Amino acid sequence: MAAYDVVIVGGGPGGLNAALYLGRGRRAVLLCDAGTPRNAAAEHMHGFGSRDGIPPSEFRRISREQLRAYPNVEVRDTRVGSVEKHEGGFRVALGDGSTVDTRRLLLAVGMVDVMLDIPGYKELWGPSIFQCPYCHGWEVRDQPLGVLLTEPQYLDHSAVIQNWSQDTTVFTHGAFAVTAEQRERLQALGIGLEEQRIRALHGKDGHLEAVELEDGTRVARKVMFSAPPQRQSELVTRLGLALDEQGFVKVGPVGETSVPGISAVGDMTTRLQGALMAASAGAVAAAMMNHGLIQEDADRRYTAVTGKPPASKQKPH
Structure with a gap:
């Protein structure tokens, strides 16, 4: 069974930028893209420096192409089904029938826009x-x-x-x-x-x-x-993440959710929705997630060498 440091769910700007940061951070990453982006109906993206006016599909193509420079980043066109707690992280069942283990999960799935019942x-x-x-x-x-x-x-x-x-x-x-x-x-x-x-x-x-x-x-x-009504994806509902009064996933300063080990970025967390904001949030969450994994690995190495628990877990004298 394949094992990753981080599984990213969602192949839009937030997920793609998170994959880029984690790839450059030397993490083993799996990006899962179901192929149903929230901005699929938009003809162009705007307000994104160096990419103003680009079609969303072209933005995704270029971003994916640039991820190929990082062999530690894998992209699959598949949905994420069930997610279960597993030793050291999570076990993730994918829509292609495979199952993978991951230490962390980063959600960038956007929101579901509920079309108003008005003809046209x-x-x-x-x-x-x-x-x-x-x-x-x-x-x-x-x-x-x-x-x-x-x-x-x-x-x-x-x-x-x-x-x-x-x-x-x-x-x-x-x-x-x-x-x-x-x-x-x-x-x-x-x-x-x-x-x-x-x-x-x-x-x-x-x-x-x-x-x-x-x-x-x-x-x-x-x-x-x-601005039509919005709802969270079925995955978010199944994970039981805490939501705020407007229905967005509650996150901390760097994207951490109510479930340890799971972060969320982009439209699913805020009314301030846009490609550039999602990409920025993806970068921040990915960098902080990588820092946490680095410290976790450092603690493990320290204990292996010294036989002592890391300082943060040592009891005061």
Whole structure:
């Protein structure tokens, strides 16, 4: 049975950068990629220095190609099934039928976006419906934009979107009542407001053209910004990791979760979601994970030579 220092679950920016750092740290690494990236619908990645505008698939291809320089890093196109505690770490069952042992587990699986039950929403997600204005706002600047909000606490987010176009309209989909103060603020800022439920989103070839309201009115829009509900992957649920009040995996400063030996990075841990942030978190978690493994190995060697437990485990005199 193959044994690794670290098994990484997820082949997006977070997992790939973690593999790079661990590979350079001389760790035996297995990166498992199920091939279903969260940004699969996106045509381009933005805001990533030296890679601005690159298609996500091309980013992954280049990153994988660069990992080939490290023979201690293995990449498999497979899912991760069960994970069980095992002596010195974990035993991981893979979707290809094999089982591997690992000392540590690093999760970079992203979140699952739950598409809203509005005709046209799923089809337009990616080409015309975006979550992050920093990722996609520049390309659609000064166009007629919509902001689909289903929770009142995010109503002020419309002013953020207006930064990219003065022609901005909020759609509440009838999900909540807009207060008089909120209505006054939107009107003062020149932001449109539509409170009816949305009957359908109309577009052609993936490009939004109009938002049809419950009474049949059509509001011409070119782009919609929307943050749909998200849920954790089944793997995270099975592992029983502690979540915060928003449903993200609780992590410490360097990605450690509530289960010792398991770290998590990227979108699954934060609302601040983006390729560059995930890659950065992957690097930090990987470096600190490597440091921990190095110290663990050093303690083992010390005990083998001296017959004494490491200083951290010695009882005070």
